[in-house]
Amino acid sequence: GQNIDQPTEMTATEGAIVQINCTYQTSGFNGLFWYQQHAGEAPTFLSYNVLDGLEEKGRFSSFLSRSKGYSYLLLKELQMKDSASYLCAVRDRGDYKLSFGAGTTVTVRA
Amino acid sequence: DGGITQSPKYLFRKEGQNVTLSCEQNLNHDAMYWYRQDPGQGLRLIYYSQIVNDFQKGDIAEGYSVSREKKESFPLTVTSAQKNPTAFYLCASSIDAGGANTEAFFGQGTRLTVV
Numbered sequence: 001g002q003n004i005d006q007p008t009e010m011t012a013t014e015g016a017i018v019q020i021n022c023t024y025q026t027s028g029f030n031g032l033f034w035y036q037q038h039a040g041e042a043p044t045f046l047s048y049n050v051l052d053g054l055e056e057k058g059r060f061s062s063f064l065s066r067s068k069g070y071s072y073l074l075l076k077e078l079q080m081k082d083s084a085s086y087l088c089a090v091r092d093r094g095d096y097k098l099s100f101g102a103g104t105t106v107t108v109r110a
Numbered sequence: 111d112g113g114i115t116q117s118p119k120y121l122f123r124k125e126g127q128n129v130t131l132s133c134e135q136n137l138n139h140d141a142m143y144w145y146r147q148d149p150g151q152g153l154r155l156i157y158y159s160q161i162v163n164d165f166q167k168g169d170i171a172e173g174y175s176v177s178r179e180k181k182e183s184f185p186l187t188v189t190s191a192q193k194n195p196t197a198f199y200l201c202a203s204s205i206d207a208g209g210a211n212t213e214a215f216f217g218q219g220t221r222l223t224v225v
Contacts, residue, residue, distance in 0.1 A: 031212075033213055033214070041218075041219075042200060042217060042218050042219050043153070043200070043216050044216075045213040045214070045215070048213055087152060089153075089214075095160070095166060096141060096158075096160055097155065097158060097166070097168070098143060098155070098158070098204075098214055099155055099169070100145070100152050100153040100154075100155075101152055102151060103151075103152040103153075
């Protein structure tokens with residue numbers, strides 16, 4: 001199974017940068033995903049990493065180090081609408097089980 | 111439009127009754143998942159299925175049952191054995207169980223309240 005850890009809460013100012021860390025332990029790794037979830041809504045896909053390195057998508061970037069069991073999501077030029085929960089998810093290679101961390105609630109202040 | 115549909119959006123049941131939540135997808139996805147989310151919490155995996163007629167228990171399967179008789183459908187039954195069934199239930203699907211970049215797409219969720 002997996003053990004996925006991420007911080008519970010983070011607060012940042014509009015226009016700033018925030019980095020959300022995620023550490024995981026898995027018996028067989030087959031990809032790491034980041035999702036955004038606004039309160040009361042379904043999660044929406046943000047990024048995917050399966051190889052080491054940085055993936056950039058507009059204001060959002062995600063980094064993966066498989067040897068360290070570590071990923072981060074970087075949110076740049078923060079906007080008020082970025083206030084949400086950010087979920088890290090890891091998929092197992094063996095049975096494709098997709099498990100989520102508890103989520104990080106990001107609050108953007110004016 | 112292609113997508114994944116959960117119904118109903120809100121569901122109320124009396125304690126002791128079984129209830130079935132619907133999840134249908136027309137994306138031709140192989141893998142489907144059921145998660146439970148409690149207020150302020152993350153997603154916890156209940157059951158998942160890689161292919162038709164096969165499914166595996168997730169981390170909190172007790173008190174729940176599923177079936178996967180058709181590729182497009184993965185209904186979840188919350189039985190009376192589930193001690194705290196009130197929660198937000200999310201269904202997801204992905205293209206195939208082992209392909210590359212196969213992110214999961216989520217339905218809009220069913221909010222179940224047991225009184």
